[in-house]
Amino acid sequence: MSKGLVVQKYGGSSVANVGRIQRVAQRVVGYSKIGYELVVVVSALGDTTDELVALAEKINPHPCEREMDMLLSTGEQISVALLAMAIQKLGSEAISFTGSQVGIITDSSHTRARIIKINVDKIKEELKKGRIVIVAGFQGVTLNQDITTLGRGGSDLTAVALAKELQANSCEIYTDVEGIYTTDPRIEPRARKIKKITYDEMLEMASLGAQVMQPRSIEVAKKFNVPLHVRSSFNTKKGTMIIKEVKKMEDVLVSGITLNRNEAKITLCGVPDKPGVAVKLFKDLATSGVSVDMIVQNVSHNTRSTDISFTIAKADLTKASKIAKMVAKKIGAGDVLLDEDIARVSIVGVGMKSHRGVAAKMFGILADNKINIEMISTSDISISCIIKKKGAEIAVKKLHADFGLNK
Ligand code: ADP
Ligand code: ASP
Ligand code: MG
Numbered sequence: 438m439s440k441g442l443v444v445q446k447y448g449g450s451s452v453a454n455v456g457r458i459q460r461v462a463q464r465v466v467g468y469s470k471i472g473y474e475l476v477v478v479v480s481a482l483g484d485t486t487d488e489l490v491a492l493a494e495k496i497n498p499h500p501c502e503r504e505m506d507m508l509l510s511t512g513e514q515i516s517v518a519l520l521a522m523a524i525q526k527l528g529s530e531a532i533s534f535t536g537s538q539v540g541i542i543t544d545s546s547h548t549r550a551r552i553i554k555i556n557v558d559k560i561k562e563e564l565k566k567g568r569i570v571i572v573a574g575f576q577g578v579t580l581n582q583d584i585t586t587l588g589r590g591g592s593d594l595t596a597v598a599l600a601k602e603l604q605a606n607s608c609e610i611y612t613d614v615e616g617i618y619t620t621d622p623r624i625e626p627r628a629r630k631i632k633k634i635t636y637d638e639m640l641e642m643a644s645l646g647a648q649v650m651q652p653r654s655i656e657v658a659k660k661f662n663v664p665l666h667v668r669s670s671f672n673t674k675k676g677t678m679i680i681k682e683v684k685k686m687e688d689v690l691v692s693g694i695t696l697n698r699n700e701a702k703i704t705l706c707g708v709p710d711k712p713g714v715a716v717k718l719f720k721d722l723a724t725s726g727v728s729v730d731m732i733v734q735n736v737s738h739n740t741r742s743t744d745i746s747f748t749i750a751k752a753d754l755t756k757a758s759k760i761a762k763m764v765a766k767k768i769g770a771g772d773v774l775l776d777e778d779i780a781r782v783s784i785v786g787v788g789m790k791s792h793r794g795v796a797a798k799m800f801g802i803l804a805d806n807k808i809n810i811e812m813i814s815t816s817d818i819s820i821s822c823i824i825k826k827k828g829a830e831i832a833v834k835k836l837h838a839d840f841g842l843n844k
Pocket of ligand 3: 649
């Protein structure tokens with residue numbers, strides 16, 4: 438009699454070498470032996486995806502996105518096969534599948550494809566035969582049979598989507614830390630593990646740079662109310678539950694601090710201060726698939742021109758700067774400045790909704806540590822500052838300490 442269906446996802450560092458793959462196999466078989474049905478989603482071994490990206494760039498600095506997907510999807514194909522072999526070696530039955538084989542159908546936006554539907558019949562058939570089903574994370578296929586990938590960190594999304602579609606009893610995300618922390622524990626060892634966090638706060642932290650979960654996976658988990666348990670693959674300790682609601686007597690002001698070093702800033706100088714200028718720039722950026730993050734524009738005072746600065750993902754810098762230069766010429770603006778030496782530090786917390794003075798406190802902490810703020814943006818539950826990279830880790834540690842988050 439089955440105890441229920443569990444979807445488990447193991448990240449790259451959890452399957453980085455032979456020993457770790459064998460350990461994952463033991464854990465999976467352990468669950469199976471006590472009566473659970475298992476669908477296991479696996480990422481590529483260690484840094485394989487980064488290595489494949491670097492390899493492609495050596496061949497062609499601007500590789501075609503369809504071919505990138507053909508290449509990157511191979512990483513996960515290696516790990517599913519190896520994990521299936523490791524499980525079989527332990528005497529249990531397992532079968533591995535690519536995203537395409539199990540029917541993860543996506544749209545055709547290569548390198549960041551969206552899942553349209555999943556046909557879980559094949560997985561169910563194999564589970565019925567008593568097999569452990571291993572599925573390659575991060576990948577799908579279009580209706581035209583083109584292989585796609587779901588954006589970096591996309592194995593999280595594969596796991597959440599399968600848990601939803603299979604109506605799994607639980608979805609466990611195994612990684613190299615013991616759960617979600619108040620900030621990246623690699624930057625601040627005094628970071629605290631959070632027992633329970635809401636989808637909204639997790640989504641905000643993930644979108645602002647907490648690499649531990651892919652933002653889109655949290656969006657889907659929230660939409661379909663799939664509870665997630667983020668935990669370590671190196672021990673059996675309870676991790677963090679990501680859920681709809683966390684009841685606390687009083688909301689804490691700040692629940693987490695995040696850092697994102699993967700953005701770049703573009704400034705258009707001497708932009709004519711008249712209607713229609715911003716739309717030209719940002720429409721062209723949007724049509725070419727560049728998503729813009731923060732935007733700062735001042736009204737001009739004495740002259741009839743102003744500067745516009747905006748941030749984008751570093752990966753989009755070449756594309757975005759080309760467009761910015763073209764638009765600058767068209768509208769009669771001056772120089773276009775590029776700055777990769779920036780970092781975004783953010784504070785996140787639902788408690789901010791009902792408290793005043795949080796922003797002032799953040800700016801004060803940065804000022805006390807002689808850290809200059811270049812741009813600011815706010816949402817309902819977060820405040821972000823763009824600063825120079827040099828001060829980024831200090832900023833995270835000081836904000837973490839002064840907002841009372843240290844262990
Ligand atoms: P995986 O390979 O398992 O998908 P990732 O490297 O994508 O793992 O994510 C885990 C890493 O996320 C951790 O090693 C940690 O350094 C980083 N991280 C950043 N912010 C946080 C946070 N707030 N809590 C936990 N981990 C975090
Ligand atoms: N291997 C892919 C990446 O590195 C997907 C993942 O790990 O979730 O982005
Ligand atoms: Mg990840």
